[in-house]
Amino acid sequence: MELILALGIGVLTGSGVWLLLRPRTFQVIIGLSLLSYAVNLFIFSTGGLRTGAAPVLERGMAGSLASHADPVPQALVLTAIVISFATTALFLVLLLAARGLTGTDHVDGKEKSR
């Protein structure tokens, strides 16, 4: 479980960073999105991983701090998702504005001279 999650985060981060360094604005925005997925999974994993555990409580068991997952990372992930969604939308608008104003989708607003 840990290995799968770690590999997943690693692959997402790797692809995200690679795309972030590409010269096209669309690649940059997809890269940022992939990175934010990776970060969200990472935050989620700081709550600790368990397989086969009950979502909240086992049947017939009194609630105690030891028996359910840490809720804080879940709350953090939710906030982080909302914020990254909003900023990505904002970035998308700017991307379109830049495309319209510069006539190119290069991140510097002009094609590299060859």
Next chain:
Amino acid sequence: MNGWPMSAWMNHLVIAPIIIPLVVGALLMLIDERRRALKAALGVASASVLLALAVLLLYLTDHTATGADATVRVYRLGDWPSLFGIVLVLDRLSAMMLVLTGILGLSALVFALARWQKAGAHFHSLFQFQLMGLNGAFLTGDLFNLFVFFEIMLAASYGLALHGSGLARVRAGLHYIAINLAASLLFLIGVSMIYGVSGTLNMAELAVRIAAVAPEDRGLLEAGAAILGVAFLIKAGMWPLGFWLPNTYTTVGAPSAAIISILSKVGIYAIIRIWLLVFGESAGTSAGFGGHWLLIGGVLTIAFGSIAVLATQNLARLAGASVLVSSGTLLAAVGAGQAAVTGGALFYMTSSVLAIAGLFLLIELVERGRMVGADVLAVTREAFGEGEDEESDDDDAIGVSIPAIMAILGIAFMACALLLAGLPPLSGFLAKFAILAPMLAQGAEGLPFTTWALMAALILSGLATVVAMSRTGIDVFWASPAGDLPRVRLVELGPVMMLLALCVALTVQAGPVMRYMEDTARSLHGPERYVQGVMTTAAPGTGKGAAP
């Protein structure tokens, strides 16, 4: 709580700097763009109330206790016990930053009334949200809440940076946003690593728990803190993370630049706050973690900033490069890790924030006569179909081009140069002196190499600033062909003069101000009161947060 002799509603004053701009900003979105006078009146009223409130909070914080016995005022959101809920914490440093935000906010907004508010939609709402994000970031005592306020502040700053549109702004804005989004992700990684190891997001509780972190986990915690630090340093513009900064600051409109220039200081604030609180002497083996990086990085930033200052051809870039120099000075002085030096650094921060904001506003006025900034403005006003006729009516009333205007602008520019270079008699000199004097006071033998490097960097950066600013000053005010006088309105000149007058006031009242800064620095380096203040407001019997 902590012996505040006040009625219950006074306790809610702490959250007012966040609530007021939030409500006003939301309200302004509902008002039609055409009712500009109403929007402007509401915006200015809100900014003035915020400034008055910040001054009141500063007074209350400073006057209930003397010396290093700082009163720390804790406000629990939703009245949850402080280790479960989120807390806002007001201490001397927060109060000081609130006042600075209030001053910049009011002056930039008044400046924008003349022209810039007409250059695009929703300027006033964005401005209020910017103030809200800044105030929130300065007040919060919780790491994740700090992230949220950072994002509010940045989202508003994206809007303000692009305000007025135009090719150059969109191009620079694209880089600015991409870099800050990446930095935000680093912020999240750092925060979650710290939470994973320590089980808390409350800064004060983190400071208590860090000593007890198991040795095998300590590396992870320090890595988390370092990643968090990188996120802050990108905001602060430390070399080599600050390459985006001059470009962005150069292209944005003058009032936006004035208010955004404090964003770099938010990064510095976060470092001062968290680093001194968490990695203080009580942190066990982690004490002073990363201090050398701050010092060395700060010195390198000063060097890079000085070269940038010398290399610039235009005024706006000069101001952008000065932001780098001032960031570097602050980082290096804080990284030196002595309370007395930190006190000087805080004085320097106040002086340089005011001077740089004044310079950004001033540059727009000066450039106006040189037809460089003016063409951008003309394009934007054309794009939004704004009436030229209305403008000229106003100009006839108060904005007559008097020949003395260049003289006034020139004197203001000279004052900015003195402030930024740190030459007597203005507060910039006192600030640099306050940083240098405690370093030398230890005696010349025991000084490490880095301290000498910092002193050299401080003095040489002052020299570079003098050279660059006198060169551009001569070029702009003396050598340029006369006849094209900038048309400046009182409402634009007023804020610049107010910012510079405040710097003069800092110089005249240096004694009391320095006393305040030293108290602040002492309580930052010995944060027992801060920690105690937050921890004791937890309801009885709720000692611990949920452990992972």
